[in-house]
Amino acid sequence: MMRVLVTGKHGQVDTALQGLGDQLGLEIIRIGRPEVDLAQTDTMEDAVRAARPDVIISSAAYTAVDKAEAEPELAQAINGEAPGELARLAKELNIPILHLSTDYVFAGDKDGAYEETDLPAPVSVYGKTKLSGEEQIAAQTDNHVILRTAWVFSPYGNNFVKTMLRLAESRDEVNVVADQHGCPTYAPDMARVILAMAQQVAIDDDPTLRGIFHLTGQGETTWAQFAEAIFEGSANRGGKWVQVNPIATTDYPTPAKRPANSRLSGEKLDQTYGLVLDPWRISLDSCLDRLITQGNLVKDG
Protein backbone atom coordinates (compact mmCIF):
# COMPACT_ATOMS: atom_id res chain seq x y z
CA MET A 1 0.00 0.00 0.00
CA MET A 2 1.46 3.35 -1.04
CA ARG A 3 2.26 5.66 1.87
CA VAL A 4 1.57 9.31 1.04
CA LEU A 5 2.76 12.08 3.34
CA VAL A 6 0.64 15.24 2.99
CA THR A 7 1.36 18.57 4.70
CA GLY A 8 -1.70 20.29 6.13
CA LYS A 9 -4.37 18.80 8.37
CA HIS A 10 -7.33 21.14 7.99
CA GLY A 11 -7.02 22.65 4.50
CA GLN A 12 -9.10 22.17 1.36
CA VAL A 13 -6.63 20.12 -0.65
CA ASP A 14 -5.22 17.99 2.17
CA THR A 15 -8.77 17.13 3.29
CA ALA A 16 -9.74 16.12 -0.26
CA LEU A 17 -6.57 14.00 -0.55
CA GLN A 18 -7.40 12.24 2.70
CA GLY A 19 -10.97 11.55 1.55
CA LEU A 20 -10.02 10.08 -1.81
CA GLY A 21 -6.96 8.30 -0.45
CA ASP A 22 -9.17 6.49 2.06
CA GLN A 23 -11.52 5.42 -0.75
CA LEU A 24 -8.61 4.16 -2.87
CA GLY A 25 -7.01 2.29 0.03
CA LEU A 26 -3.87 4.45 0.12
CA GLU A 27 -2.21 5.30 3.40
CA ILE A 28 -2.48 9.08 3.74
CA ILE A 29 -0.46 10.57 6.60
CA ARG A 30 -1.21 14.25 7.18
CA ILE A 31 1.16 16.39 9.22
CA GLY A 32 0.54 19.91 10.46
CA ARG A 33 -0.16 22.10 13.41
CA PRO A 34 0.18 21.86 16.33
CA GLU A 35 2.93 19.16 16.17
CA VAL A 36 4.50 20.34 12.92
CA ASP A 37 4.76 24.06 12.26
CA LEU A 38 6.07 24.93 8.80
CA ALA A 39 7.24 28.27 10.17
CA GLN A 40 9.69 26.22 12.31
CA THR A 41 11.36 24.02 9.72
CA ASP A 42 13.18 21.97 12.40
CA THR A 43 9.79 20.52 13.50
CA MET A 44 9.41 18.70 10.16
CA GLU A 45 12.20 16.13 9.90
CA ASP A 46 11.14 13.70 12.67
CA ALA A 47 7.51 13.65 11.53
CA VAL A 48 8.46 13.09 7.90
CA ARG A 49 10.86 10.24 8.70
CA ALA A 50 8.41 8.60 11.12
CA ALA A 51 5.78 8.47 8.35
CA ARG A 52 8.10 6.38 6.10
CA PRO A 53 6.49 7.88 2.98
CA ASP A 54 6.76 6.61 -0.60
CA VAL A 55 5.88 10.09 -1.84
CA ILE A 56 5.42 13.57 -0.34
CA ILE A 57 2.61 15.96 -1.29
CA SER A 58 3.39 19.49 -0.14
CA SER A 59 0.02 21.20 0.18
CA ALA A 60 0.09 23.33 3.33
CA ALA A 61 0.71 27.01 2.77
CA TYR A 62 0.11 30.51 4.05
CA THR A 63 -2.92 31.25 1.83
CA ALA A 64 -4.29 34.51 3.29
CA VAL A 65 -3.44 36.64 0.26
CA ASP A 66 -4.23 40.05 1.76
CA LYS A 67 -2.84 39.33 5.22
CA ALA A 68 0.46 38.20 3.66
CA GLU A 69 1.17 41.80 2.62
CA ALA A 70 1.57 42.66 6.33
CA GLU A 71 3.43 39.43 7.28
CA PRO A 72 5.94 38.86 4.48
CA GLU A 73 8.53 37.10 6.66
CA LEU A 74 6.06 34.58 8.05
CA ALA A 75 4.61 33.94 4.58
CA GLN A 76 8.13 33.44 3.20
CA ALA A 77 9.03 31.00 5.98
CA ILE A 78 5.93 28.87 5.32
CA ASN A 79 5.65 29.21 1.52
CA GLY A 80 9.33 29.58 0.62
CA GLU A 81 11.61 27.91 3.18
CA ALA A 82 9.41 25.01 4.37
CA PRO A 83 8.96 23.49 0.87
CA GLY A 84 12.75 23.65 0.43
CA GLU A 85 13.24 21.68 3.65
CA LEU A 86 10.59 19.14 2.59
CA ALA A 87 12.31 18.70 -0.77
CA ARG A 88 15.66 18.22 0.97
CA LEU A 89 14.09 15.42 3.03
CA ALA A 90 12.47 13.90 -0.09
CA LYS A 91 15.91 13.82 -1.72
CA GLU A 92 17.45 12.15 1.34
CA LEU A 93 14.66 9.57 1.39
CA ASN A 94 15.00 9.11 -2.39
CA ILE A 95 11.28 9.74 -3.01
CA PRO A 96 9.37 12.17 -5.25
CA ILE A 97 7.74 15.35 -3.98
CA LEU A 98 4.63 16.94 -5.49
CA HIS A 99 4.22 20.57 -4.51
CA LEU A 100 1.16 22.82 -4.84
CA SER A 101 1.71 26.28 -6.26
CA THR A 102 -0.49 29.04 -7.63
CA ASP A 103 -1.66 31.07 -10.62
CA TYR A 104 -0.68 34.14 -8.55
CA VAL A 105 2.97 33.59 -9.56
CA PHE A 106 1.98 35.33 -12.82
CA ALA A 107 1.64 39.08 -13.37
CA GLY A 108 -1.66 38.72 -15.26
CA ASP A 109 -0.88 40.82 -18.32
CA LYS A 110 -0.88 37.95 -20.87
CA ASP A 111 -3.75 37.72 -23.36
CA GLY A 112 -4.21 33.94 -23.48
CA ALA A 113 -3.91 31.17 -20.90
CA TYR A 114 -0.53 30.88 -19.16
CA GLU A 115 1.64 27.91 -20.08
CA GLU A 116 4.34 26.27 -17.96
CA THR A 117 7.04 27.96 -20.04
CA ASP A 118 5.71 31.48 -19.39
CA LEU A 119 7.79 33.63 -17.08
CA PRO A 120 6.40 34.16 -13.56
CA ALA A 121 6.37 37.73 -12.24
CA PRO A 122 4.26 37.81 -9.07
CA VAL A 123 2.55 41.04 -8.00
CA SER A 124 1.77 40.09 -4.37
CA VAL A 125 3.71 38.90 -1.33
CA TYR A 126 1.77 35.62 -1.46
CA GLY A 127 2.70 35.14 -5.13
CA LYS A 128 6.35 35.99 -4.51
CA THR A 129 6.65 33.59 -1.58
CA LYS A 130 4.96 30.78 -3.56
CA LEU A 131 7.41 31.36 -6.43
CA SER A 132 10.26 31.17 -3.93
CA GLY A 133 8.86 27.79 -2.79
CA GLU A 134 8.91 26.52 -6.38
CA GLU A 135 12.52 27.62 -6.75
CA GLN A 136 13.61 26.08 -3.45
CA ILE A 137 11.99 22.75 -4.35
CA ALA A 138 13.72 22.66 -7.72
CA ALA A 139 17.07 23.58 -6.14
CA GLN A 140 16.90 20.58 -3.77
CA THR A 141 15.76 17.73 -6.02
CA ASP A 142 15.06 16.92 -9.65
CA ASN A 143 12.52 14.34 -8.48
CA HIS A 144 9.75 16.93 -8.10
CA VAL A 145 6.43 17.92 -9.62
CA ILE A 146 5.19 21.49 -9.16
CA LEU A 147 1.44 21.76 -9.59
CA ARG A 148 0.13 25.26 -10.14
CA THR A 149 -3.56 25.45 -9.40
CA ALA A 150 -6.04 28.33 -8.96
CA TRP A 151 -9.25 29.58 -7.38
CA VAL A 152 -9.68 26.40 -5.31
CA PHE A 153 -13.14 25.67 -3.92
CA SER A 154 -14.64 22.77 -1.97
CA PRO A 155 -16.99 22.01 0.91
CA TYR A 156 -13.99 22.35 3.27
CA GLY A 157 -12.07 25.27 4.75
CA ASN A 158 -12.34 28.79 3.40
CA ASN A 159 -13.04 29.58 -0.21
CA PHE A 160 -14.97 31.93 -2.49
CA VAL A 161 -18.02 29.62 -2.83
CA LYS A 162 -18.48 29.42 0.92
CA THR A 163 -17.84 33.16 1.30
CA MET A 164 -20.59 33.92 -1.24
CA LEU A 165 -23.07 31.53 0.41
CA ARG A 166 -22.31 33.11 3.78
CA LEU A 167 -22.78 36.64 2.37
CA ALA A 168 -26.16 35.51 1.02
CA GLU A 169 -27.37 35.04 4.58
CA SER A 170 -27.15 38.79 5.25
CA ARG A 171 -27.29 40.48 1.81
CA ASP A 172 -29.63 40.78 -1.16
CA GLU A 173 -26.88 41.98 -3.47
CA VAL A 174 -23.13 41.77 -3.61
CA ASN A 175 -20.48 43.71 -5.57
CA VAL A 176 -17.93 41.44 -7.23
CA VAL A 177 -14.97 42.22 -9.47
CA ALA A 178 -15.62 41.43 -13.14
CA ASP A 179 -12.17 42.18 -14.59
CA GLN A 180 -10.12 39.35 -13.06
CA HIS A 181 -10.12 36.17 -15.15
CA GLY A 182 -9.21 32.69 -13.95
CA CYS A 183 -10.02 29.00 -13.65
CA PRO A 184 -11.95 27.74 -10.61
CA THR A 185 -10.68 24.35 -9.43
CA TYR A 186 -12.53 21.83 -7.25
CA ALA A 187 -10.36 20.28 -4.52
CA PRO A 188 -11.83 16.73 -4.77
CA ASP A 189 -11.21 16.80 -8.53
CA MET A 190 -7.62 17.93 -7.89
CA ALA A 191 -7.20 15.04 -5.45
CA ARG A 192 -8.10 12.55 -8.18
CA VAL A 193 -5.47 13.95 -10.53
CA ILE A 194 -2.78 14.52 -7.88
CA LEU A 195 -3.03 10.96 -6.54
CA ALA A 196 -2.92 9.54 -10.08
CA MET A 197 0.22 11.59 -10.75
CA ALA A 198 1.75 10.52 -7.42
CA GLN A 199 1.17 6.85 -8.20
CA GLN A 200 2.79 7.30 -11.60
CA VAL A 201 5.92 9.21 -10.48
CA ALA A 202 6.42 6.76 -7.62
CA ILE A 203 7.03 3.92 -10.08
CA ASP A 204 8.36 5.70 -13.20
CA ASP A 205 11.57 7.77 -13.23
CA ASP A 206 10.82 9.31 -16.66
CA PRO A 207 12.01 12.95 -16.43
CA THR A 208 9.16 14.17 -18.67
CA LEU A 209 6.73 13.34 -15.83
CA ARG A 210 8.58 15.86 -13.65
CA GLY A 211 8.79 19.65 -13.55
CA ILE A 212 6.00 22.21 -13.64
CA PHE A 213 2.37 21.36 -14.53
CA HIS A 214 -0.73 23.55 -14.53
CA LEU A 215 -3.71 21.89 -12.85
CA THR A 216 -7.02 23.77 -13.05
CA GLY A 217 -10.67 23.06 -13.74
CA GLN A 218 -11.70 23.20 -17.40
CA GLY A 219 -13.17 26.46 -18.58
CA GLU A 220 -12.63 29.97 -17.31
CA THR A 221 -14.59 32.76 -15.72
CA THR A 222 -14.43 36.00 -13.74
CA TRP A 223 -15.08 36.30 -10.01
CA ALA A 224 -18.37 38.09 -10.82
CA GLN A 225 -19.55 35.33 -13.20
CA PHE A 226 -18.41 32.72 -10.69
CA ALA A 227 -20.53 34.44 -8.02
CA GLU A 228 -23.54 34.48 -10.39
CA ALA A 229 -23.15 30.75 -11.04
CA ILE A 230 -22.94 30.12 -7.29
CA PHE A 231 -26.20 31.98 -6.59
CA GLU A 232 -27.98 30.35 -9.55
CA GLY A 233 -26.91 26.98 -8.21
CA SER A 234 -28.05 27.98 -4.76
CA ALA A 235 -31.49 29.05 -6.01
CA ASN A 236 -31.82 25.80 -8.00
CA ARG A 237 -31.38 23.89 -4.75
CA GLY A 238 -33.91 25.92 -2.80
CA GLY A 239 -31.26 28.22 -1.35
CA LYS A 240 -31.07 31.97 -1.69
CA TRP A 241 -30.43 33.95 -4.89
CA VAL A 242 -28.44 37.16 -4.59
CA GLN A 243 -27.97 39.83 -7.22
CA VAL A 244 -24.34 40.24 -8.35
CA ASN A 245 -23.25 43.75 -9.32
CA PRO A 246 -20.16 43.48 -11.54
CA ILE A 247 -17.54 46.03 -10.51
CA ALA A 248 -13.98 46.99 -11.48
CA THR A 249 -10.98 45.97 -9.40
CA THR A 250 -10.32 49.68 -8.80
CA ASP A 251 -13.67 49.82 -6.98
CA TYR A 252 -12.71 46.92 -4.67
CA PRO A 253 -9.48 48.01 -3.01
CA THR A 254 -7.51 45.22 -1.29
CA PRO A 255 -4.06 45.16 0.36
CA ALA A 256 -2.76 42.62 -2.21
CA LYS A 257 -2.77 43.19 -5.95
CA ARG A 258 -4.22 40.27 -7.93
CA PRO A 259 -3.50 39.30 -11.57
CA ALA A 260 -6.12 40.49 -14.09
CA ASN A 261 -5.68 37.28 -16.08
CA SER A 262 -4.40 34.15 -14.40
CA ARG A 263 -6.00 31.56 -16.63
CA LEU A 264 -3.76 28.45 -16.80
CA SER A 265 -3.53 26.04 -19.74
CA GLY A 266 -4.00 22.36 -18.87
CA GLU A 267 -2.59 21.13 -22.15
CA LYS A 268 0.76 19.89 -20.83
CA LEU A 269 -0.95 17.83 -18.10
CA ASP A 270 -3.28 16.27 -20.67
CA GLN A 271 -0.51 15.52 -23.19
CA THR A 272 1.96 14.17 -20.62
CA TYR A 273 -0.27 12.27 -18.21
CA GLY A 274 -3.55 12.02 -20.14
CA LEU A 275 -5.27 13.66 -17.18
CA VAL A 276 -7.85 16.46 -17.25
CA LEU A 277 -9.97 18.01 -14.53
CA ASP A 278 -13.73 18.38 -14.88
CA PRO A 279 -15.32 21.62 -16.14
CA TRP A 280 -15.66 23.99 -13.19
CA ARG A 281 -19.44 24.35 -13.64
CA ILE A 282 -19.96 20.59 -13.27
CA SER A 283 -17.76 20.58 -10.16
CA LEU A 284 -19.59 23.60 -8.76
CA ASP A 285 -22.80 21.54 -8.95
CA SER A 286 -21.13 18.74 -6.96
CA CYS A 287 -19.87 21.23 -4.39
CA LEU A 288 -23.28 22.92 -4.00
CA ASP A 289 -24.95 19.52 -3.72
CA ARG A 290 -22.75 18.83 -0.73
CA LEU A 291 -23.03 22.31 0.81
CA ILE A 292 -26.72 23.03 0.27
CA THR A 293 -28.64 19.89 -0.61
CA GLN A 294 -26.85 17.84 2.01
CA GLY A 295 -26.68 20.82 4.38
CA ASN A 296 -22.98 20.86 5.22
CA LEU A 297 -22.47 24.62 5.15
CA VAL A 298 -22.89 25.16 8.87
CA LYS A 299 -21.13 21.97 9.93
CA ASP A 300 -17.92 22.51 7.91
CA GLY A 301 -17.93 26.29 7.96
Ligand SMILES: NC(=O)C1=CN([C@@H]2O[C@H](COP(=O)(O)OP(=O)(O)OC[C@H]3O[C@@H](n4cnc5c(N)ncnc54)[C@H](OP(=O)(O)O)[C@@H]3O)[C@@H](O)[C@H]2O)C=CC1
Ligand atom coordinates in the same frame (compact mmCIF):
# COMPACT_ATOMS: atom_id res chain seq x y z
N1 LIG B 1 -6.94 28.11 -2.02
C1 LIG B 1 -6.69 28.47 -3.27
O1 LIG B 1 -7.51 29.13 -3.92
C2 LIG B 1 -5.42 28.09 -3.93
C3 LIG B 1 -4.46 27.35 -3.28
N2 LIG B 1 -3.26 27.06 -3.92
C4 LIG B 1 -2.24 26.29 -3.20
O2 LIG B 1 -2.77 25.00 -2.95
C5 LIG B 1 -2.31 24.51 -1.70
C6 LIG B 1 -3.47 24.06 -0.86
O3 LIG B 1 -4.36 25.14 -0.68
P1 LIG B 1 -5.65 25.00 0.25
O4 LIG B 1 -5.88 23.59 0.60
O5 LIG B 1 -6.73 25.79 -0.38
O6 LIG B 1 -5.16 25.80 1.54
P2 LIG B 1 -5.95 26.06 2.88
O7 LIG B 1 -5.76 27.49 3.23
O8 LIG B 1 -7.30 25.49 2.82
O9 LIG B 1 -5.14 25.14 3.90
C7 LIG B 1 -3.84 25.45 4.23
C8 LIG B 1 -3.28 24.38 5.13
O10 LIG B 1 -1.95 24.74 5.47
C9 LIG B 1 -1.81 24.63 6.86
N3 LIG B 1 -0.82 25.54 7.39
C10 LIG B 1 -0.74 26.87 7.22
N4 LIG B 1 0.29 27.36 7.92
C11 LIG B 1 0.89 26.31 8.51
C12 LIG B 1 2.02 26.16 9.38
N5 LIG B 1 2.74 27.22 9.79
N6 LIG B 1 2.35 24.92 9.80
C13 LIG B 1 1.62 23.86 9.44
N7 LIG B 1 0.56 23.92 8.63
C14 LIG B 1 0.20 25.15 8.18
C15 LIG B 1 -3.18 24.97 7.41
O11 LIG B 1 -3.26 24.51 8.72
P3 LIG B 1 -4.10 25.29 9.84
O12 LIG B 1 -5.51 24.79 9.68
O13 LIG B 1 -3.45 24.87 11.11
O14 LIG B 1 -3.99 26.76 9.57
C16 LIG B 1 -4.05 24.21 6.44
O15 LIG B 1 -4.10 22.85 6.78
C17 LIG B 1 -1.46 25.65 -1.10
O16 LIG B 1 -0.11 25.37 -1.35
C18 LIG B 1 -1.89 26.88 -1.86
O17 LIG B 1 -0.85 27.84 -1.97
C19 LIG B 1 -2.99 27.46 -5.19
C20 LIG B 1 -3.92 28.18 -5.89
C21 LIG B 1 -5.23 28.51 -5.33
Ligand SMILES: Cc1cn([C@H]2C[C@H](O)[C@@H](COP(=O)(O)OP(=O)(O)O[C@H]3O[C@@H](C)C(=O)[C@@H](O)[C@H]3O)O2)c(=O)[nH]c1=O
Ligand atom coordinates in the same frame (compact mmCIF):
# COMPACT_ATOMS: atom_id res chain seq x y z
C1 LIG C 1 -15.60 38.57 -0.94
C2 LIG C 1 -15.48 39.38 -2.20
C3 LIG C 1 -14.34 39.32 -2.98
N1 LIG C 1 -14.23 40.07 -4.09
C4 LIG C 1 -13.03 39.95 -4.94
C5 LIG C 1 -11.70 40.13 -4.24
C6 LIG C 1 -10.77 39.34 -5.13
O1 LIG C 1 -10.34 40.15 -6.22
C7 LIG C 1 -11.64 38.22 -5.65
C8 LIG C 1 -11.43 36.89 -4.92
O2 LIG C 1 -11.43 37.10 -3.55
P1 LIG C 1 -10.89 36.03 -2.50
O3 LIG C 1 -10.29 36.77 -1.37
O4 LIG C 1 -11.95 35.06 -2.23
O5 LIG C 1 -9.82 35.26 -3.31
P2 LIG C 1 -8.23 35.22 -3.20
O6 LIG C 1 -7.83 35.18 -1.79
O7 LIG C 1 -7.60 36.22 -4.07
O8 LIG C 1 -8.06 33.79 -3.85
C9 LIG C 1 -6.79 33.34 -4.18
O9 LIG C 1 -6.32 32.54 -3.12
C10 LIG C 1 -4.99 32.13 -3.30
C11 LIG C 1 -4.64 31.23 -2.12
C12 LIG C 1 -4.68 31.59 -4.63
O10 LIG C 1 -3.69 30.88 -4.80
C13 LIG C 1 -5.46 32.07 -5.81
O11 LIG C 1 -5.53 31.10 -6.86
C14 LIG C 1 -6.85 32.52 -5.47
O12 LIG C 1 -7.74 31.45 -5.28
O13 LIG C 1 -13.00 38.64 -5.46
C15 LIG C 1 -15.26 40.89 -4.52
O14 LIG C 1 -15.16 41.58 -5.54
N2 LIG C 1 -16.41 40.96 -3.76
C16 LIG C 1 -16.56 40.25 -2.61
O15 LIG C 1 -17.61 40.38 -1.92
Ligand SMILES: [Mg+2]
Ligand atom coordinates in the same frame (compact mmCIF):
# COMPACT_ATOMS: atom_id res chain seq x y z
MG1 LIG D 1 -8.81 34.86 0.42
